[in-house]
Amino acid sequence: MLTTDFVPGTPNWLDLGAPDIDAAVAFYTSVFDWEFQSAGPNAGGYGFFQRGGRTVAAVGPLMEEGASPAWTPYFHTRDADATRAAVEGAGGTVRAAPMDVFTAGRMAQFSDPTGADFGVWQPGDTVGLDVVMEPETLCWTELYSTDAAAAKDFYTTVFSWSYEDMSMGDDLVYTVFSVPGGGREGDTGQGGIMQLPQENRDAGSASEWHPYFATEDCDATCTRATGAGATVMIPPTDAPGVGRLAMLKDLAGAPFALIKGDPNMG
Structure with a gap:
């Protein structure tokens, strides 16, 4: 089962790429008992879905030309750059090279050899999602x-x-x-x-x-x-x-x- 005691390879983050952030927020906050908190003016529209003040997921704009709206899971890594090398060595492709997200952590996005998109999150100040396995998480x-x-x-x-x-x-x-x-x-x-x-x-x-x-x-x-x-x-x-x-x-x-x-x- 999922937990927030993250170890390498476990899901530790989840975000939605959406063409219209306001519409996505309106939709998910009407379906679930979620609130939205912006990550701030320098975050490019990125923000957090929260339930009872705890982050359950995130949402941001589509960043690639022609990208389809989708949820992307991120998996815990202790070294995003080493994971990039492993992905490329195993036949995957890099969609977004490892990058620091302020002091929150280090992220990267990849596609597996069959074309499925996923990401990795190397924790900094933000370890990962605050809650999983509860209702609406x-x-x-x-x-x-x-x-x-x-x-x-x-x-x-x-x-x-x-x-x-x-x-x-x-x-x-x-x-x-x-x-x-x-x-x-x-x-x-x-x-x-x-x-x-x-x-x-x-x-x-x-x-x-x-x-x-x-x-x-x-x-x-x-x-x-x-x-x-x-x-x-x-x-x-x-x-x-x-x-x-x-x-x-x-x-x-x-x-x-x-x-x-x-x-x-x-």
Whole structure:
């Protein structure tokens, strides 16, 4: 399970790239019990979603030409520059070279060899998210990949992840990834990886990471989201042994998921 006792390779930050910050803030603060706090006049519009004064995620403008709205997970690193070298050595690409973010920390953004975007955060004054695993906070990260086997090899090289594959029937396999020291024994799962079915690939789906936010009522939260302009990709559905989940796109098209229950099947 996710915790805020971050170790290398565990998710420690999450932000949304949005074409309209004000619209994104209006959407997510209507769906969740979140407030928005600007990072200040020198932050280029970047700011923090908070719940009860604790940071649960962040939002900023799209920084790349032609970039699509998306949530980006960041994984803990003790050395962003060394992680850059590992990413490039494993066949990934650099989207944003390691850079200092004032005194908060050092960040970098990459794409894995299948095209999924992610980042790393080397803590400074800001260790990472203040809270996870509570209602309306990050509780799981998930990768849909056009080549799950290649993605697994890549992340093992970069972050030393290990995996447990689980059959979901109909030849579908769900992989839970774990990180050394990333949780209690028997409860170390940090996220999942799924192979995109061929029909999805034929329809234009690409590799992408998306977050799961915990909810006490998946159906009610989904209804609030659609009322605020979200599009439903997977309606509220019971997943045996996991919980009740839904997947949506926000009003700008960034995918995210909701879950009531424990996503850690590991």
